Amino acid sequence: MKQLLLGDEAIALGAINAGLSGVYAYPGTPSTEITEFIQGNKVAKERGIHSRWCTNEKTAMEAALGMSYAGKRTLVCMKHVGMNVCADAFVNSAITGVNGGLIVLAADDPSMHSSQNEQDSRFYGKFAMIPVFEPSNQQEAYDMVASAFDLSEALKEPVLLRIVTRLAHSRAAVEVGEPMEQNALNVAKESWVLLPGIARRKYAELLDKQAAMLSASEKSIYNKKEQAQGQKLGIVACGIAYNYVKENVGDDANILKVSQYPISPETIRAFAKENEALLVVEDGQPVMEEAIAGMVGADYPVKGRLTGDLPRTGELTPDNVAVALGKPAGPVFDNAKNVAGRPPQLCQGCGHRDVYAALNQVLAEYPDYRIFGDIGCYTLGALPPFQALASCVDMGASITMAKGAADAGLYPSVAVIGDSTFTHSGMTGLLDAVNDNSDITVVISDNLTTGMTGGQDSAGLNKYEAICKGLGVDPEHVRVVVPLPKNMPEITRVLKEEIEYHGVSVIIPRRECIQTAARHAREAKKAKEASK
Amino acid sequence: MKKDIILCGVGGQGILSIATIISEAATEAGINLKQAEVHGMSQRGGDVQSNLRLSTEKIYSDLIAQGSADVVISMEPMESLRYLPYLAKTGTIVTSSKPFINIPNYPEEEMLMTELDAMPSVVKLDIDSVAKDAGNARGANMVLLGMAAPFIEILTVEQLRKAISVVFARKGEAVVEANLKAFDCGVEASKK
Numbered sequence: 185m186k187q188l189l190l191g192d193e194a195i196a197l198g199a200i201n202a203g204l205s206g207v208y209a210y211p212g213t214p215s216t217e218i219t220e221f222i223q224g225n226k227v228a229k230e231r232g233i234h235s236r237w238c239t240n241e242k243t244a245m246e247a248a249l250g251m252s253y254a255g256k257r258t259l260v261c262m263k264h265v266g267m268n269v270c271a272d273a274f275v276n277s278a279i280t281g282v283n284g285g286l287i288v289l290a291a292d293d294p295s296m297h298s299s300q301n302e303q304d305s306r307f308y309g310k311f312a313m314i315p316v317f318e319p320s321n322q323q324e325a326y327d328m329v330a331s332a333f334d335l336s337e338a339l340k341e342p343v344l345l346r347i348v349t350r351l352a353h354s355r356a357a358v359e360v361g362e363p364m365e366q367n368a369l370n371v372a373k374e375s376w377v378l379l380p381g382i383a384r385r386k387y388a389e390l391l392d393k394q395a396a397m398l399s400a401s402e403k404s405i406y407n408k409k410e411q412a413q414g415q416k417l418g419i420v421a422c423g424i425a426y427n428y429v430k431e432n433v434g435d436d437a438n439i440l441k442v443s444q445y446p447i448s449p450e451t452i453r454a455f456a457k458e459n460e461a462l463l464v465v466e467d468g469q470p471v472m473e474e475a476i477a478g479m480v481g482a483d484y485p486v487k488g489r490l491t492g493d494l495p496r497t498g499e500l501t502p503d504n505v506a507v508a509l510g511k512p513a514g515p516v517f518d519n520a521k522n523v524a525g526r527p528p529q530l531c532q533g534c535g536h537r538d539v540y541a542a543l544n545q546v547l548a549e550y551p552d553y554r555i556f557g558d559i560g561c562y563t564l565g566a567l568p569p570f571q572a573l574a575s576c577v578d579m580g581a582s583i584t585m586a587k588g589a590a591d592a593g594l595y596p597s598v599a600v601i602g603d604s605t606f607t608h609s610g611m612t613g614l615l616d617a618v619n620d621n622s623d624i625t626v627v628i629s630d631n632l633t634t635g636m637t638g639g640q641d642s643a644g645l646n647k648y649e650a651i652c653k654g655l656g657v658d659p660e661h662v663r664v665v666v667p668l669p670k671n672m673p674e675i676t677r678v679l680k681e682e683i684e685y686h687g688v689s690v691i692i693p694r695r696e697c698i699q700t701a702a703r704h705a706r707e708a709k710k711a712k713e714a715s716k
Numbered sequence: 717m718k719k720d721i722i723l724c725g726v727g728g729q730g731i732l733s734i735a736t737i738i739s740e741a742a743t744e745a746g747i748n749l750k751q752a753e754v755h756g757m758s759q760r761g762g763d764v765q766s767n768l769r770l771s772t773e774k775i776y777s778d779l780i781a782q783g784s785a786d787v788v789i790s791m792e793p794m795e796s797l798r799y800l801p802y803l804a805k806t807g808t809i810v811t812s813s814k815p816f817i818n819i820p821n822y823p824e825e826e827m828l829m830t831e832l833d834a835m836p837s838v839v840k841l842d843i844d845s846v847a848k849d850a851g852n853a854r855g856a857n858m859v860l861l862g863m864a865a866p867f868i869e870i871l872t873v874e875q876l877r878k879a880i881s882v883v884f885a886r887k888g889e890a891v892v893e894a895n896l897k898a899f900d901c902g903v904e905a906s907k908k
Contacts, residue, residue: 186743298754350778350779353752353753354751354752354753356749356750356775356778357743357748426776427778428779430776501779503782513782514783517783519800521827521831522823522824522827522831523794524819524822528727528760531760531761
């Protein structure tokens with residue numbers, strides 16, 4: 185049966201049908217829809233597949249490793265920068281190895297549509313020395329999940345599944361099958377205690393498995409060679425890049441399609457020998473281009489992002505791949521003159537707006553103030569009309585950067601962080617600040633949800649005052665306000681008092697996200713009508 | 717036959733509903749389809765677009781190449797001009813004529829319209845007024861789809877009507893009828 189699915193949904197359904205027992209994830213564009221699909225799926229509900237959101241990517245990765253230890257198939261999903269958060273657990277899961285199949289899904293965001301960098305997760309696969317799958321289309325995304333679980337269980341290693349925004353958020357018809365049985369509880373027999381003596385032995389085992397990984401890629405149905413008459417250029421097309429190449433050249437090119445890694449140097453050298461030059465087309469960073477340049481020798485021409493044949497940054501498009509292939513451009517209209525940029529902005533009526541209005545009003549009296557921002561909708565406070573933020577770096581960095589700057593003598597040093605981001609990675613930083621009695625003012629702008637990614641559960645819901653007090657913030661300096669324009673006098677008074685207090689203070693402006701509030705109102709209305 | 721369509725507008729204007737309906741109609745008709753969209757940060761009142769590719773042949777790229785979109789369907793006039801380099805020289809712009817101004821540097825409306833009218837093939841209409849007159853103020857996107865219907869070609873007007881019925885079915889008969897009415901108004905407007 186064919187179904188119209190987003191790349192993300194194809195992966196979710198592929199996992200359910202491959203006998204998944206649990207998905208562990210923190211929301212992050214463009215990966216969020218995978219977990220959401222599983223949460224809403226009927227079979228997943230009947231089977232009791234775990235799908236509740238986790239506090240962050242590290243807790244997700246570790247919980248998945250635990251489920252794998254118990255013998256079941258599990259999926260961890262995150263956006264690319266989430267790989268940084270879970271890296272400790274991820275890299276070491278290759279050393280422990282796995283029991284039930286474990287897939288780590290990383291959704292990369294070349295061109296940074298909704299991200300702060302365009303790091304390429306394939307580096308993480310290479311770093312951890314595990315197989316990487318990279319689908320070229322939605323059908324492969326669906327099919328690969330089962331293949332990746334099988335390979336993970338055959339090798340007893342985690343497998344990385346890497347996608348990019350344009351696959352995650354693009355729909356196509358996918359041929360889907362029936363759900364297969366889940367694994368039974370089957371706890372790992374051997375020790376996963378990575379004490380040095382055991383870790384050395386396990387690391388040696390991981391190295392021994394490299395040959396099997398190469399051989400799996402050699403036999404992979406996802407890797408293939410296409411040959412055309414009279415062509416001298418060999419095109420190495422990785423993942424989704426294959427589509428942009430095929431769009432331009434059809435069947436009239438020599439192509440090495442790469443959708444499963446690692447690729448052996450012999451395969452690359454053989455392909456190089458059949459051609460006079462290679463063009464490496466890959467979305468993200470020049471991972472394969474660098475590797476291939478090292479395999480074929482300094483005299484052999486290898487073209488790609490490093491040589492400027494493709495742009496060094498940004499996602500691939502049919503257009504920049506056409507240029508790299510030397511295809512003449514057709515006639516196009518010039519850019520229009522009467523077009524202005526239309527950046528995203530905070531919703532009208534959003535509580536974050538009231539928070540920034542109050543902060544800007546109060547802090548105007550202090551010439552040297554800085555507000556350190558964090559990751560979420562409220563990062564848009566950096567743009568007009570508020571222009572309130574000095575920084576936004578990574579999940580949780582607002583509190584710790586405010587602390588470091590205060591340690592250096594900056595005053596007032598203010599952090600603005602969302603509720604979900606605070607539980608993701610802000611709590612530990614707040615503990616550091618408490619222990620140092622740092623002179624910072626932390627604003628936890630609580631909208632009761634993970635707003636930026638579409639309103640997922642917030643892990644610390646209704647627990648924020650308790651968490652802050654539990655970490656040691658003086659209860660007198662944990663203040664809650666309701667961010668509404670009519671409350672501006674009270675909010676500004678509280679902010680002023682806490683900025684004047686020279687220690688750690690936490691202000692929690694709390695009002696539900698207007699998007700989720702509207703959704704909840706609709707659901708309540710529907711429920712009321714249904715009960716009539 | 718292939719049709720490459722760029723759907724665009726401002727976050728929250730309902731372009732994804734248009735995409736869903738065209739996708740439903742294409743799937744029902746057995747036409748190959750790819751539909752790329754961007755979620756996340758760009759939805760918050762910023763510019764949004766979706767690349768919709770329909771073809772009787774296999775489709776590789778999820779993205780439309782420059783100079784090859786057959787139709788740009790836009791909920792907002794300035795947004796329709798944002799994608800000019802993607803429009804084929806023979807392509808058509810189908811757009812709402814009513815500016816949505818949420819930025820301080822929105823272009824002079826008269827200059828914007830002059831540039832738009834200078835394009836070889838443009839259909840524009842105050843879809844909000846038409847939707848309101850049809851008694852469905854929230855159906856402006858369906859008016860726009862109706863206006864665009866004759867240019868989609870690979871799907872018939874009837875196929876699109878049927879898809880509207882299917883997509884809105886779970887919201888009840890009244891919603892389906894209101895959206896079909898808005899769509900029909902758009903089709904009529906396009907003939908003028």
